[in-house]
Amino acid sequence: MTGSAGLERESLADLRAQFRTEQIASWIAAAGVLFLALVYGEPWGAVLAVGIGLMAIVRLPAFPAVDRNDVVGAMWWEATGTWGIALIVVTLIPAALPMMVINLIGPLVSGALFLDARQLRRLVSAGVVVAVALGVLGFRSEGTGVEDAVPEWLFQVIMIVYLALHVVVMSALVGVANRVRLATLDAAVAANEALMRADADLRESRRRVISAGDQERVRLERNIHDGAQQRLVALAVQLQLTSQLARNGTPVKPEQLDAMHSESREAIDDLRELARGIYPSVLTERGLEDALRSVARRSPNPVEITYDRAVETCPEEAAAIYFICLEALQNVAKHAGPDATAQVTLSVRDRGLAVSIIDDGVGCDPTAIGRSRGVLNMIDRASALGGELTVDSAPDRGTRISMVLPDRSTANVDA
Amino acid sequence: MTDRMATVHATADVTVPISVFVVDDHPAFLRTAAFVIDATPGFALAGTAVSGTEALDSLTVRSDINLVLLDVHLPDLSGIEVARRRAEAGGTEVVILMSTTDRADLPGDALDRGVAGFLPKELLTTQALRAVWDDANGVS
Helix, strand or coil, X not given: CCCCCCCCHHHHXXXXXXXXXXXXXXXXXXXXXXXXXXXXXXXHHHHHHHHHHHHHHHCCCHHHHHHCCXXXXXXXXXHHHHHHHHHHHHHHCHHHHHHHHHHHHHHHHHHHHXXXXXXXXXXXXXXXXXXXXXXXXXXXXXXXXXXXXXXXXXXXXXXXXXXXXXXXXXXXXXXXXXXXXXXXXXXXXXXXXXXXXXXXXXXXXXXXXXXXXXXXHHHHHHHHHHHHHHHHHHHHHHHHHHHHHHXXXXXXXXXXXXXXXXXHHHHHHHHHHHHHHHCCHHHHHHCHHHHHHHHHHHCCCCEEEEECXXXXXXXXXXXXXXXXXXXXXXXXXXXXXXXXXXXXEEEXXXXXXXXXXXXXXXXXXXXXXXXXXXXXXXXXXXXXXXXXXXXXXXXXXCEEEEEEECCHHHHHHHC | CHHHHHHHHHHHHHCCCEEXXXXXXXXXXXXXXXXXHHHCCCEEEXXXXXXXXXXXXXXXXXXXXXXXXXXXXXXXXXXXHHHHHHHHCCCCCEEEEEECCCHHHXXXXXXXXCCCEEEEHHHCCHHHHHHHHHHHCCCC
């Protein structure tokens, strides 16, 4: 396609139908002229019929052009054929000049409706050349007198019918152009609405990402405050007390030392859990597969992991997949019931990644899924990487979480 | 109020140990506070509570409590609110707010109503326990 804006498929079909009507009209005209030439034994009539037929053939490439969405090309083939007919008719019958003006104007009207300004200027330039040629031929040509072979009234009827038919053809053309305009407008409105919806979704998702980050900070602060910090405070106070007792010569009770030891051990456990929650070191040090197997080992429900060795992930993908699987398996532990088992599968699909977490637990009400903060969090993580995540569940039917991440090399181009 | 406390203080100093009530939702700190109180001469642990409501219930029925070590962050009411309600109910015990939070992060009026002082949890020692008690009773 060159120069012109792309048209919707329906509009192209309209344009194609218009060309077909003109094509049929040309062949009927050629056949009619040939018939009269035979009836009245006029050789120039046969020449005229052949000329009209040839120009109809010249217009045939307009069909493949319109099929290729090459509106500019189609217009030029149409214009060449239509103007060609006018030039041939006026050369043979100068008296037909006024009628042939409509052939001169037809392609220019189509051009004005379908072409952009630059292409239209070229078509109008060509139209000016054709107009001059038609004028010179019409006023200067001796003609062949072919029209004299038929009765005058018949020639007049033919010309009037020709004129009337072209009024219909030209109106149909304007109608097509109008539908094209409306279809283009509808498409633009629909595209704009889709864009606004996507923009709203994106803003909502961004808000959730920030909110999820803040909630995570609140959770971490609570965990640190209630866990490690309290234990360390207790330990500090007890150490201070023990040191004071020792300085005064009071014997230190072994259970007090034991309490301090267990306090320090629990503080270490708290910090380890906390660190893993912030970012699991196994993920950075040993990779996604080991990190997932570590999550599976800690899960109270049996978890089977199938990890296709062809899977390759960048750090962002590894983190997203890890936290999505972690969330999903925590949900299995919390909601799927003690007898549930889960399967985590990572595979390569269409050069992208497919991840699924499937359990055979008690499932849940599908309408509750969209409201879950954890699920929204998973969806946001997937869409941030250009992927898609779906959750399917029904009571007693288990839960299936499927995520597809696109091929990274093309995902960046699309974004 | 100061006169009343001075009386309590005077009595306690001579014969009966000062009864300390500890309010905290972290068992680790309750244990630790018990160690410190136990190791401070003249002070005895009289009871504990793990929430603001439980603390209010206990303090309403117990008239023997002289000193309350009250955590600011409790699962139901804040320690500040507990102290305010005790003051409104005419409680006479000395209330010391405790927290792992910086003093600066507490509300500006945290120590205004019913609170005699603030002690960061990690600074709880036998000396600190005696100091806050003496402070609240105007002993220098």
